[in-house]
């Protein structure tokens with residue numbers, strides 16, 4: 001009997017340690033209990049993964065939640081699930097394809113026309129490591145969807161956000177931004193051999209730079225903007241990487257994944273926190289890793305790069321801030 005005591009206690013300690021480590025890595029539930037009755041929130045890419053769970057968490061807290069997705073059928077199914085689970089009937093679905101500037105403008109124009117307020121915009125949608133695809137407007141897909149689509153969307157909704165202040169913008173970036181670099185000579189991967197990983201990292205770095213520059217431009221307006229790494233989560237994001245479907249990787253990496261990877265529900269807690277926490281009402285221009293503010297990569301804090309990227313992005317999406325037309329969601333020539 002005695003000979004089992006040591007191995008059993010080692011096993012018990014290992015299992016206990018693993019569970020504690022998993023809890024630590026996952027970060028736990030949103031530390032804020034704040035509710036948002038009547039506040040209008042848009043979550044892009046909310047039909048699945050972190051976006052859907054974020055919409056659910058915010059619906060539980062009483063918000064008027066707009067799910068913005070490219071597949072309206074999936075979007076409506078998600079909205080129905082959320083209404084059923086939260087009994088909040090102010091959860092609706094709208095079409096938004098971030099790979100189409102026309103769709104972004106149509107979506108923004110409807111919001112500006114039909115919604116009285118907009119208090120929180122969560123730029124959550126993304127595509128990761130897809131093949132060398134381009135958007136309807138000819139942008140490299142990851143830059144186009146993850147960054148340029150959200151850049152235009154945010155700019156088109158700024159007047160509404162300002163009029164609804166205090167209001168917040170949350171840009172879902174990723175720790176992957178640290179491996180990113182903005183290549184101004186070839187933003188859209190037209191000259192170099194396509195590197196699907198580097199393209200994802202560039203798009204996520206662009207989102208942090210955008211958050212920093214927008215925060216400077218929004219000083220004194222009551223609108224805040226922050227970038228966020230939600231943690232690594234088990235979602236559909238890896239659908240283009242192959243690992244998602246590989247039995248070998250599930251088997252060999254399964255235990256490591258169990259330890260280090262969050263559920264979408266836990267990964268939605270940091271977005272929820274940034275959207276509701278009263279203590280963050282005037283915090284802007286920051287990068288969060290989970291619930292904690294952290295310094296982003298040095299390139300993400302380079303003001304010159306951020307200003308240049310803003311100017312180039314405005315040119316690419318046909319946004320001229322001096323012209324009121326673009327801010328009202330009307331198309332401008334590219």
Ligand SMILES: NC(=O)c1ccc[n+]([C@@H]2O[C@H](COP(=O)([O-])OP(=O)(O)OC[C@H]3O[C@@H](n4cnc5c(N)ncnc54)[C@H](OP(=O)(O)O)[C@@H]3O)[C@@H](O)[C@H]2O)c1
Pocket residue numbers: 044045046047048049050051068069070071074096097098099100123124125126127145172173174175229230231232233234235236237238
């Ligand atoms: N999961 C992680 O480990 C992790 C880590 C760091 C950062 N993040 C970030 O967290 C955010 C959410 O990711 P996730 O893990 O929840 O991914 P996900 O499960 O793949 O969900 C991505 C969402 O984006 C939508 N989307 C893709 N292309 C779109 C387009 N052209 N127009 C509109 N929506 C589009 C997808 O719609 P469809 O279902 O129709 O494709 C889906 O709703 C992303 O910004 C991601 O980069 C995730």
